[in-house]
Amino acid sequence: MFKILEKRLLAENIYLMKIDAPRVARAALPGQFVIVRADKVGERIPLTIADFDAEEGSVTIVIQTLGLSTRKICALEAGEVLADFAGPLGRPSEFVHEPLEELRKRRYLFIGGGVGTAPVYPQVKWLKEHGVEVDVIIGAKNRDMLIYTQEMERVASELYIATDDGSAGFKGLVTALFEQLMAEGKHYDECVAIGPMIMMKFVALTTKRYNLKTTVSLNALMVDGTGMCGACRVTVAGKTRFICVEGPEFDAHEVDFDEAMRRQGMYRTQEQRAMAIAAEREAGHKCRIGLDK
Template sequence: MYKILKAEKLAANIYLMDVEAPRVARHCEPGQFVIVKMDEKGERIPLTICDYDREAGTITIVFQPVGASTTKMTEMKAGDYFRDFTGPLGCPSEFIHEDLEELKKKKILFVGGGVGAAPVYPQVKWMKEHGIDVDVIIGSKTKDLLILEDQMEAAAGNYYPCTDDGSYGHAGMVTTKIEQLVEEGNKYDVCIAIGPMIMMKFVCLLTKKLEIPTVVSMNPIMVDGTGMCGACRLIVGGEVKFACVDGPEFDGHLVDFDNAMKRQQMYKTQEGRAMLKLQEGDTHHGGCGQCGGEN
């Protein structure tokens, strides 16, 4: 059992929890995720690690209710327990393995959209802890939906909030802010974009034109989180990858976003899952209990 130490509402429909999970906190790195279950019969819910405290043994998760299980999660409070809290899962961000002195020479841009600010934060925080200032763009529809602003401002070298309605910060999409920064003379060695797939797609279209290598964190539907079920199947550079074990981070200029978004919609229905199994053949995988697979 994993105790919830803090539960709060960050913004409309966005929630944060600190969970006591010492083993996960000891081993996790920026870029990884966990899978939680509320009770024995509960759905497995994948959530990116927003922050961690190794000494306190805690993991911070941020989520947005989109279905019955995550809606039920919003009712949980400090003192309640998760039945399962599995992790860390996925591969850590590649930059943590880079030579630190070489990394310090790079100009890095982080771009987050909506709840994507949560997985951006631990990476920006890691950079700050290692003496690296980075630029951070975070976008949302309105000012009220921006999250973790104080933390982001403290960790980023330069923090640029954007709102679609122009109520705060840069008026417009994150892509127009990227263009503005480049036009002002900023030369980025790498961009790391995390958010809705449609946002990451258009960021990648722009950065490819600007010749800025870009890493994205893919968040397709996941079921088991260990590579068995095939729910998070992606096409990257013409090859089949699985976000839970090969990612979640990939070269954004190689990701087939149109395929990923179409597949995500189809996977939500039984008929769609059957069609995906037929279309994808041996690369589909099975064993998730949703597609009738036996592998």
């Protein structure tokens, strides 16, 4: 059992949760994820680590309520427990293992989209702590859906905001803002993009035109998260890779995003059905002809 130390609403349907998980906190590095299970009948779902504090023994995750399992997790309050919290999983970001003098010669650009902004934070924080220059673009639908702006401001050299409706910062998509920065003469040596698959796909297409090395952190369906099930298969440079053990970060210009997006929908029908049944039950309806089995 893993206790929820803190819970905060960051934006509509987006929650931050700080979890008491000393072993995970001690071992975690930027770029890794955890597998979370709300209760004993819950699904195992992968969530990227948004922050960790080895001394306090805590790990922070940021969750958007999308389906039954994320809703279940978000319904829990501080003081309550998660049944399981296993990790850290996946390989840490590549830069963690690179010599610092090399890193310090580079200028990084991070692009975070929506809830994907949260896992960008520990990476930028790590680089900042190690004396590396990092600019950050945060993208969201509108001003109210922006998250992590204050935290990011503290660790980013330059912070740029893009909203679809222009209610904060640049009006338009992160890719358009990126192109504007390039037109202004900015230079980057590496880009890291984390967000919805569709955003990462278009960031990859855009940065490719500028020959800018780009890394993406892929989210996929998983059961165990340790290489056992193969549900997270993705094609990278024409080869099948397991996101859980060989990723989650890959060269953006080599990822088959269309396949990855299609594979995310493998259980959509069942998930929607489960959501509908849960909603009916919540509304007090009890199926008497067994359609909820």
